[in-house]
Amino acid sequence: MTAVPGTPPEGREDQGTERSLVSLLRSGDETAFERLVRDHGGRLLSVARRFLRDEEEARDAVQESFLSAYKALDRFDQGSRLSTWLHRIVINACLMRLRTRRRKPEDSIEELLPQFEADGHQVRHPTPEWEGSAETLLARKETRAIVREAIDRLPDSYRAVLLLRDIEELSTEEAAQSLGVTANAVKIRLHRARQALRGLLEPHFQGAVSR
Amino acid sequence: MTQGPYITCRELIEFLNLYLDGELPPERVAEFERHLSVCDSCVSYLATYKETIALGKAACEDLDSPVGADVPEELVAAILLARRGEK
Numbered sequence: 001m002t003a004v005p006g007t008p009p010e011g012r013e014d015q016g017t018e019r020s021l022v023s024l025l026r027s028g029d030e031t032a033f034e035r036l037v038r039d040h041g042g043r044l045l046s047v048a049r050r051f052l053r054d055e056e057e058a059r060d061a062v063q064e065s066f067l068s069a070y071k072a073l074d075r076f077d078q079g080s081r082l083s084t085w086l087h088r089i090v091i092n093a094c095l096m097r098l099r100t101r102r103r104k105p106e107d108s109i110e111e112l113l114p115q116f117e118a119d120g121h122q123v124r125h126p127t128p129e130w131e132g133s134a135e136t137l138l139a140r141k142e143t144r145a146i147v148r149e150a151i152d153r154l155p156d157s158y159r160a161v162l163l164l165r166d167i168e169e170l171s172t173e174e175a176a177q178s179l180g181v182t183a184n185a186v187k188i189r190l191h192r193a194r195q196a197l198r199g200l201l202e203p204h205f206q207g208a209v210s211r
Numbered sequence: 212m213t214q215g216p217y218i219t220c221r222e223l224i225e226f227l228n229l230y231l232d233g234e235l236p237p238e239r240v241a242e243f244e245r246h247l248s249v250c251d252s253c254v255s256y257l258a259t260y261k262e263t264i265a266l267g268k269a270a271c272e273d274l275d276s277p278v279g280a281d282v283p284e285e286l287v288a289a290i291l292l293a294r295r296g297e298k
Binding site for chain 2: 042
């Protein structure tokens, strides 16, 4: 994983500040730990909400992540950024929680995937073009909420792979490692997740601009 | 050189991700492009698949709080308390 999206570029001064913060944290300074939580907690909570779709579980995952980070401070590489390191820890905490959830059967996404005739050609009617590019659609106030809600509706295993690859921008190999599956399984699942998301968005965006 | 039969929509859509990621061999890419030159349904599908990826990314970027965003006070308190218990 590279830099965390939305994180400002780090200058020499920031690096120095971060080094001082890490030293204080390693010495057990409680004020420094509180600063870490206040600086990064809001962002980590929004990541956890996206993966877990449950406020209580998201908060638990964030709490667990700060405690894991606190215990692992000696292993923190000063060449990395605290934000990236914490981001990775919270994603792993969320994936662990999703793994335990996965014992329950997930909803099928089959009806959201494209339909084909017996000869392999697409059934024509569900594939009209959307009226507007992503950019045009994003100019509408409600678009982001519609898309987030659709991502939330994806079954856990599909949502997780979509978030890791398309949103967090992990490589296929990194996502495979995080999920404990093969790279090929990531590719297949991601493709199905995108298709299902597309199926969920289609009713909203067919003829959207002219509405 | 004679061309073989067109690939089906099913074949194209099944491997669309590999096509977009540039992971198909050139002869397969040529088959995809030949199909796309005559199939409006698949052209639409490809366009909306790409829009879906772009929309997902944009919608979640907007959701990301910047570093330093507010964190609920009760969560801060719970984390600080739990950390004291770990000492």
